[in-house]
Amino acid sequence: MNITLDNKDGSTLLRFHEERLDAHNSKELKDYLLELMDSGSKKLILDLSEVRFVDSSGLGALLSGHKNAGLREGRFALVGVQSRVQSMFELTRLTRVFEIYPGVEDALADGTGERPHDSKQD
Amino acid sequence: MNITLDNKDGSTLLRFHEERLDAHNSKELKDYLLELMDSGSKKLILDLSEVRFVDSSGLGALLSGHKNAGLREGRFALVGVQSRVQSMFELTRLTRVFEIYPGVEDALADGTGERPHDSKQD
Amino acid sequence: MTRNRIKLEIEIPTQTRYLGLIGNIGEQLAWDLSDYGGDRDVLAYNLNLVLTEALSNVIKHAGSDNQALRVCISIEGNSLSIQVHDQGLGFDLEGVPCPDPEDLCERGRGIFIIRHLMDSVDYRKTDKGNVLEMKKKL
Amino acid sequence: MTRNRIKLEIEIPTQTRYLGLIGNIGEQLAWDLSDYGGDRDVLAYNLNLVLTEALSNVIKHAGSDNQALRVCISIEGNSLSIQVHDQGLGFDLEGVPCPDPEDLCERGRGIFIIRHLMDSVDYRKTDKGNVLEMKKKL
Numbered sequence A, B: 001m002n003i004t005l006d007n008k009d010g011s012t013l014l015r016f017h018e019e020r021l022d023a024h025n026s027k028e029l030k031d032y033l034l035e036l037m038d039s040g041s042k043k044l045i046l047d048l049s050e051v052r053f054v055d056s057s058g059l060g061a062l063l064s065g066h067k068n069a070g071l072r073e074g075r076f077a078l079v080g081v082q083s084r085v086q087s088m089f090e091l092t093r094l095t096r097v098f099e100i101y102p103g104v105e106d107a108l109a110d111g112t113g114e115r116p117h118d119s120k121q122d
Numbered sequence C, D: 001m002t003r004n005r006i007k008l009e010i011e012i013p014t015q016t017r018y019l020g021l022i023g024n025i026g027e028q029l030a031w032d033l034s035d036y037g038g039d040r041d042v043l044a045y046n047l048n049l050v051l052t053e054a055l056s057n058v059i060k061h062a063g064s065d066n067q068a069l070r071v072c073i074s075i076e077g078n079s080l081s082i083q084v085h086d087q088g089l090g091f092d093l094e095g096v097p098c099p100d101p102e103d104l105c106e107r108g109r110g111i112f113i114i115r116h117l118m119d120s121v122d123y124r125k126t127d128k129g130n131v132l133e134m135k136k137k138l
């Protein structure tokens, strides 16, 4: 798994440099996210712009990141989601679960940890 | 076969919009080049920049263009040859046979119809 | 007649590292199919996805390092069929529940995705093990 | 043991439109091979090329619209083997002359290219026709 780390305004920016997030590397990503959070990084922004393919186990790794950030009162935001990956979220009804932003700046600007859609509701 | 035609300073610029020049489309290219020359276009510049794969029958079509231009005292220049395609020319020792230029402008600037290497020889 | 058929029989080691290869071969098929009227990008992604899901299920739930993973893809006219073989204990396909969208469980979406993207899905015993057969009209 | 083997058996209609599909599958193999130390771009192009040359020879010289074109690619350890089957009259591989670089003939470079890129090339009768077998150490 090829991933790089960066600090941006107190958030940890992760760039996932793989074309696929699938059963071959999803476990590794999941464990990596958990380790990061356990070592104190609570605000994670995962840049998926190089990922053109996600399978159900990849979704599982992202869900794990999302849930663990919630448990630790941290944050897990996704940026750079390609349209085919987005349709995977739609197919599995996860679009409203994840905190998704177009780019890193958008995620940083809206650093509430709330889902972007929440403000529009009720 | 997807090919487009353009006139540039008295030369006919052909852009070959296919990734492959192989046994599936080489006959069509060969016939097309011949028709063009028979209908009076004597100076042809073929832009191969979209072609990432050429097989031996594709080489045959290019050789046919080269030979027929010679017979008609015309010109057949290649531009935008990708490095993998260039190595096909090398493997089959055709590098010095074809008139090859980096880009269209280079081919037009040197509109002698001589092979670019010829000037360097004795 | 088999003369208008494309057929691929593939064997790979039972390892997740080869999921990308098979998925990409599926994409290639979508791009090079003659006479497909739909969106090839979508078809390519979907073939990649169902192949990846079905093969990773075998690796996770029925795999053995000593056996090859076998998949057969055939296209005849507008009928696509994918067969993924395993030599595990088998499972009850009809009994696999549809995932609850409210439940953020990390697994259990593979069969759902396959069912959603293919016209028919069937799992049965063969003389050498089991086969998951997925069909779709293109 | 066959457990570390990748094996593809492919059948396509005897038509040049499928050359790209098979060539691209060959490229995919080069990219997804584990443990290849060489230049993958070059290997990808070369597999694409030998597959294209061998298959187009069958279509040109031994093809029949009624028969499927069959190719088998296998990789075991660092041994790559490609077998291309035909049901034509056969030919004398050893008798194919090396092309004269001074002769600008438009054909006759396919076998030369295959020989140049592979370690061994062999053509023989089988019970169903003929097979061109090309091998290379990766």
Ligand SMILES: Nc1ncnc2c1ncn2[C@@H]1O[C@H](COP(=O)(O)OP(=O)(O)O)[C@@H](O)[C@H]1O
Residues within 6 Å of the ligand: A056, C053, C057, C058, C060, C061, C062, C086, C088, C089, C090, C091, C096, C106, C107, C108, C109, C110, C111, C112
């Ligand atoms: N080839 C198989 N052999 C045995 N069990 C299988 C196979 N494929 C699927 N299953 C069973 O079906 C269940 C649902 O599969 P799936 O929807 O892909 O979710 P997941 O694999 O994430 O659990 C699996 O948990 C497993 O119990």
Ligand SMILES: Nc1ncnc2c1ncn2[C@@H]1O[C@H](COP(=O)(O)OP(=O)(O)O)[C@@H](O)[C@H]1O
Residues within 6 Å of the ligand: B056, D053, D057, D058, D060, D061, D062, D086, D088, D089, D090, D091, D096, D106, D107, D108, D109, D110, D111, D112
């Ligand atoms: N599968 C085959 N069946 C019959 N003859 C073949 C076959 N492959 C090659 N040949 C013969 O070998 C010759 C050389 O082949 P090749 O070097 O590919 O050049 P080309 O196909 O351009 O003539 C062909 O002209 C043909 O006579």
